[in-house]
Amino acid sequence: MKPSVILYKALPDDLLARLEHHFTVTRVDDLSPETVAQHADAFASAEGLLGSSEKVDSALLEKMPGLRATSTVSVGYDNFDVDALTQRGILLMHTPTVLTETVADTMMTLVLATARRALEVADRVKNGEWTGSIGPDWFGIDVHHKTLGIVGMGRIGLALAQRAHFGFSMPVLYNARSHHREAEERFNARYCDLDTLLAESDFVCVVLPLTEETRHKFGKAQFARMKNSAIFINAGRGPVVDEQALIDALKSGEIHAAGLDVFEQEPLPADSELLKLPNVVALPHIGSATHETRYNMAACAVDNLIDALQGKVEKNCVNPQVLK
Ligand SMILES: NC(=O)C1=CN([C@@H]2O[C@H](COP(=O)(O)OP(=O)(O)OC[C@H]3O[C@@H](n4cnc5c(N)ncnc54)[C@H](OP(=O)(O)O)[C@@H]3O)[C@@H](O)[C@H]2O)C=CC1
């Protein structure tokens, strides 16, 4: 008999067929208690779980006593209680690498859009305000040759450094828990403590995972250390930033602008003060959202689950200690 799997995300037809070739698949809309109760037998017998953007915690795991592997269609895994999974001997698989270049492109989009005020002035054109030669109140600031600070020099940070160094001749500063020789040798990146990076960067680009150490790592004190001309970019996770402190810093002129792909609450509430600020570019968490990359992530997640349930895990495992 094929192992049973719960699927809580829509997949392209060919990938669904691949999954169904290996497993008996129960498709659900979400992992809410109501959905779990409605499909109680399927959850109770499931050996695998595949999807994204839903909390997987102890309460859910209680309902899934046969679970052996979870596979998320994302690289970030802050929605998962990793300790609870590991204690129960359940593998957690994720999708690093396949989305790296696309997310770095998104970050560069935010750098350019904020610096050149692309959305703001495009709106003026649409509103019929381009009625003569534009003046300095339409101007932006240069990106090329400015200093770009990267907080989180992992896979995506490295791809961002490549773009900044080769594409825009930008000096690159970085901060992470450890030194990254590849970034230093290939992109001339300079390791800094966080305070130095904040003080010296024209663009502060954050691409950190959400953990207990990174939650609210950026607050009033960090924005105060930045230049008044600094532009703050966040494509890691919203709660890495104290959003109210960011709003205050933007309103008071402590920093110049912000480009954000992630927020403390997603979707961003329509009444968020961020949406009222002309110096904010807010994107709806589209870091990896291209047709090609989202397909590749889904394919990776399907293959990861097949590998995990067949005992063939060689990569993409968050808690490999379960295998020992
Ligand atoms: N907006 C979007 O759509 C997307 C957002 N993301 C987010 O980006 C994150 C990073 O992805 P990726 O680059 O692949 O991950 P990596 O694991 O490759 O990189 C993470 C980096 O963060 C650093 N880091 C972690 N904790 C700390 C800390 N406490 N202090 C300083 N640095 C720290 C790591 O340091 P060290 O190298 O020293 O270990 C590493 O350099 C994901 O976890 C996810 O949250 C990812 C994809 C899309």
Ligand SMILES: O=CC(=O)O
């Ligand atoms: O936010 C997206 C991810 O893959 O993590």
